[in-house]
Amino acid sequence: MKKRLFFAILLDENLKNQIILYKKEIEKRYKKIPLKEAEEPHITILFLGYIEEEKIKEIIEIGEKIKKEFQPFQLSLKIIEFGPKNPYRLIWLKGEENKTLERLKERLEEELEKKNINFQKENRKIIPHITLFRIKKFSLYKNLLQKRVDISLEVKGFHLMESVLSPYGAKYYPLKEFIL
Secondary structure: OEEEEEEEEEOOHHHHHHHHHHHHHHHHHOOOOOOEEOOOOEEEEEEEEEEEHHHHHHHHHHHHHHHOOOOOEEEEEEEEEEEOOOOOOEEEEEEOOOHHHHHHHHHHHHHHHHOOOOOOOOOOOOOOEEEEEEOOOHHHOOOOOEEEEEEEEEEOEEEEEEEEEEOOEEEEEEEEEEEO
């Protein structure tokens, strides 16, 4: 059986509470337009796609190996806006480019390739972000959203996550935590 997997940074309770306040503000602004709230806010490092269950043990071993190469690091989140590009699909809390996060993604990809684990490789730089809402029809939004924020997040680890899709949206389940 296959599972839909990804590596992600989970958020602490303080940041989750701050995000709830931002979401309420956005809902108030666009109260006449349906917004699909994103489940369990997180920052995706690397989406793997559908992976055979028997490969999970190897993927965990890769995470254990890679975590030893990194120290805790800072991520900066700077703006709430529509993203990633027109036609927009999200309202997100977007961060600044981060070389350590990029290197973490690259190292995970390298080790997955060495182990011949077939995953959905993306040939683009990682844009650190937290999805706040998914949107269907951007044309309904008459005024663009741009709110400057200044959030510093200390990344002390990352998780291997499972994403289970349903008609009501995705549910996320942590499978393994890797502490830096």
